Amino acid sequence: MNIIIKPSNLFGSIRVPSSKSMTHRALTLSAISDGVSIIKNPLTAEDTDATERVLVNLGIKIDKKDKEWKVTGGELHSSKKPLDCGESGTTLRIMTAVSSLVKGETTLIGGPSLSKRPIGPLTDALKMIGVEASCHLGYPPTKIHSSGVINGGKTIIPGNISSQFISALLIISPLAQKPIIIDVTTPLESKPYVSMTLSAMEKFGVTCQASSDLKYFETPLKKYKPTKIDVEGDWSSAAYMLVAGALSGEVYVTGLNMESGQSDASILDILKLMGADVNFSKDFVKVTKSHLINLNYDLSDCPDLFPVVAALCATAKGTSKLTGLERLKLKESDRLEVMINGLMKMGVDVEANSNFCLIKSSEVKGTEIDSYNDHRIAMAFATLSLVGKGETKIQNAESVKKSYPNFWTDFRKLGAQLKGDDL
Numbered sequence: 001m002n003i004i005i006k007p008s009n010l011f012g013s014i015r016v017p018s019s020k021s022m023t024h025r026a027l028t029l030s031a032i033s034d035g036v037s038i039i040k041n042p043l044t045a046e047d048t049d050a051t052e053r054v055l056v057n058l059g060i061k062i063d064k065k066d067k068e069w070k071v072t073g074g075e076l077h078s079s080k081k082p083l084d085c086g087e088s089g090t091t092l093r094i095m096t097a098v099s100s101l102v103k104g105e106t107t108l109i110g111g112p113s114l115s116k117r118p119i120g121p122l123t124d125a126l127k128m129i130g131v132e133a134s135c136h137l138g139y140p141p142t143k144i145h146s147s148g149v150i151n152g153g154k155t156i157i158p159g160n161i162s163s164q165f166i167s168a169l170l171i172i173s174p175l176a177q178k179p180i181i182i183d184v185t186t187p188l189e190s191k192p193y194v195s196m197t198l199s200a201m202e203k204f205g206v207t208c209q210a211s212s213d214l215k216y217f218e219t220p221l222k223k224y225k226p227t228k229i230d231v232e233g234d235w236s237s238a239a240y241m242l243v244a245g246a247l248s249g250e251v252y253v254t255g256l257n258m259e260s261g262q263s264d265a266s267i268l269d270i271l272k273l274m275g276a277d278v279n280f281s282k283d284f285v286k287v288t289k290s291h292l293i294n295l296n297y298d299l300s301d302c303p304d305l306f307p308v309v310a311a312l313c314a315t316a317k318g319t320s321k322l323t324g325l326e327r328l329k330l331k332e333s334d335r336l337e338v339m340i341n342g343l344m345k346m347g348v349d350v351e352a353n354s355n356f357c358l359i360k361s362s363e364v365k366g367t368e369i370d371s372y373n374d375h376r377i378a379m380a381f382a383t384l385s386l387v388g389k390g391e392t393k394i395q396n397a398e399s400v401k402k403s404y405p406n407f408w409t410d411f412r413k414l415g416a417q418l419k420g421d422d423l
Helices: 020-031 046-057 089-101 120-128 163-175 191-203 235-248 263-273 303-313 326-330 335-345 375-385 397-402 407-413
Strands: 003-006 010-015 035-040 061-065 068-073 104-109 132-136 139-146 153-157 180-184 216-218 228-230 249-254 277-280 284-288 296-298 319-323 349-352 356-360 368-370 392-395 417-420
Touching: 003 375, 010 235, 010 407, 020 035, 020 046, 020 068, 020 089, 020 163, 020 191, 020 235, 046 061, 046 089, 046 397, 089 104, 089 120, 089 139, 089 163, 120 132, 120 139, 120 153, 120 163, 153 163, 163 180, 163 191, 163 216, 191 263, 235 249, 235 263, 235 284, 235 303, 235 375, 235 407, 263 277, 263 303, 303 319, 303 326, 303 335, 303 356, 303 375, 326 335, 335 349, 335 356, 335 368, 335 375, 375 392, 375 397, 375 407, 397 407, 407 417
Parallel strands: 010 249, 035 228, 153 180, 296 319, 368 392
Antiparallel strands: 003 392, 003 417, 035 068, 061 068, 104 139, 132 139, 180 216, 249 284, 277 284, 319 356, 349 356
């Protein structure tokens, strides 16, 4: 699907979808708890559908009513067919670890993009705690052969490839035969995602001992307790609407937890640093069109913000410098390369290598952008298109279904002038 966007001024209020990351964790922890858990306001999107699909194939019952899901957790059963994780990296990483609890052989597969994302460090770490795990040259498909019991003990994992590896190990740790000790061998990036996992585990009755730098973890042996969990709004999705307000209009975003530990809540700090007109209360965040100044910011803990922050910097006075970009090539696309190419097509002066990206204030022009089936690329260029001279066509615009299925509907509701195949 292609979407054409005309320069537009936005105004209005939008309630953002629920947190994708927390929905994954709530589903998984509900599934491995003995009893019935209730998940209120979960996100329904392609990525969370993948986690739901895998769990159902492992014998978990999930009853879905409107904005409330009832998950009956307990014993997992092996699946005769491969578990399809779609394009969800979180699903693949967490379900690889969870498969250690399944008696028999489990195979996990992914789509074309996910099949190029690393899983080897996680299978290596699982082997150290007694799990028979393998993958193909460090990448999916993944195979787990298990007795249904995890021995436990000490394992090591790098922290600079994916925080999802650490989250996956943490989630299964309480269910081992003896305590699992996790040593993170390199500086941990995306720390807030690991903190989110620890917080979710606490909601299900398990408290992990963690060092202050989140490089050492020891979890008590304890069964998870079923619970009722309310999924908060997603700051990752909110970022696009907040940036759209700063570029072109006045946008109110509701449904957000102002005390959230989500990494992408950093978008508020970024907007303030750039001089954006930001107002908020416990009920909403309002961002109004602003004269923006350049930004110098390390995105190591919030790499998913890079596309939309890069779009924001393209209109800011002066030259912005973004760092902490080393892992962007491991996402749904090589986000650094794709953003550089797209920005340059829109007339933006960009200089970059794997360690930093310099973006100079430029007159933005409409053009044709390939999103490379990456939801965050499509949404980032949608925001920048609001201030481009002329129309911008975004290819593969349906990619937003991965995390924000109603993005184009909400964007139009705010006043964006759109036309496209399915609009």
